[in-house]
Amino acid sequence: MAFIPENELERVLVQAAHDPASATEFYRLLLNSDLLVLGSIAGQDDQNEQFSLEPGDQINLIPGEKNGVRYLPVFSSQTRMQEYSRSESKYLRVNGRALLDLTRGAPVTLNPASEYGKELTADQVRQLLDGGRVTQRVMASEIEPPEQLMQLLREFFTTRPDVQTAWMTMVAPSPDRVHEARPLVGIESSADFPSLIRALQAVAITTPEVMFDVQRVDRRNLAGAAAALLLIPPFYQRPALN
Numbered sequence: 001m002a003f004i005p006e007n008e009l010e011r012v013l014v015q016a017a018h019d020p021a022s023a024t025e026f027y028r029l030l031l032n033s034d035l036l037v038l039g040s041i042a043g044q045d046d047q048n049e050q051f052s053l054e055p056g057d058q059i060n061l062i063p064g065e066k067n068g069v070r071y072l073p074v075f076s077s078q079t080r081m082q083e084y085s086r087s088e089s090k091y092l093r094v095n096g097r098a099l100l101d102l103t104r105g106a107p108v109t110l111n112p113a114s115e116y117g118k119e120l121t122a123d124q125v126r127q128l129l130d131g132g133r134v135t136q137r138v139m140a141s142e143i144e145p146p147e148q149l150m151q152l153l154r155e156f157f158t159t160r161p162d163v164q165t166a167w168m169t170m171v172a173p174s175p176d177r178v179h180e181a182r183p184l185v186g187i188e189s190s191a192d193f194p195s196l197i198r199a200l201q202a203v204a205i206t207t208p209e210v211m212f213d214v215q216r217v218d219r220r221n222l223a224g225a226a227a228a229l230l231l232i233p234p235f236y237q238r239p240a241l242n
Contacts, residue, residue, distance in 0.1 A: 018227070140181035
């Protein structure tokens with residue numbers, strides 16, 4: 001389903017996915033906007049659909065799970081929530097700052113089943129709530145990725161029929177630390193991703209002088225740096241079957 005922004009938060013979310021300079025405005029809106037979260041208020045389980053949260057209410061939130069890790073799915077509109085939970089669900093509408101503060105310490109994913117979303121680690125949530133700058137890696141596309149690593153991974157991926165496509169770019173911790181850039185490998189795979197990561201770690205041992213990060217690329221849920229990786233040519237593509 002095409003992602004058509006339904007509010008200002010979603011408009012800036014799309015903008016920030018293509019222009020890192022818009023990230024500050026996105027985080028401001030994330031805290032100031034109302035978000036939807038699946039769950040209910042204790043003692044009101046017989047109600048349907050939307051709940052209103054009052055001071056002192058005890059809430060029961062429904063977590064999600066990805067690659068064996070639990071997270072809190074939150075949504076920027078009812079459309080994004082329905083893309084994730086296609087059946088009628090109970091949910092709460094809560095101010096973003098209040099919701100993140102309530103669940104402080106838990107990783108959060110905005111719009112986990114949509115084309116545009118955002119994953120936040122527990123540390124990033126804390127940075128955001130405490131008024132700090134959320135750590136954002138930046139692409140260092142002017143630096144060529146190591147050809148030796150690409151060739152090594154090409155050979156590895158040919159032995160893995162579950163890997164469809166792979167991309168590589170250089171990523172730095174921040175714009176003023178480009179000299180610390182290291183490879184980011186994006187992988188589109190149908191495999192259980194933790195098992196693929198373990199196999200990759202075994203390969204990485206053979207090149208200890210080259211450290212690299214891995215990003216899963218799911219075209220249905222472009223989280224993290226996946227959207228940016230899709231903008232560059234892949235260095236590996238599984239041949240089509242005749």
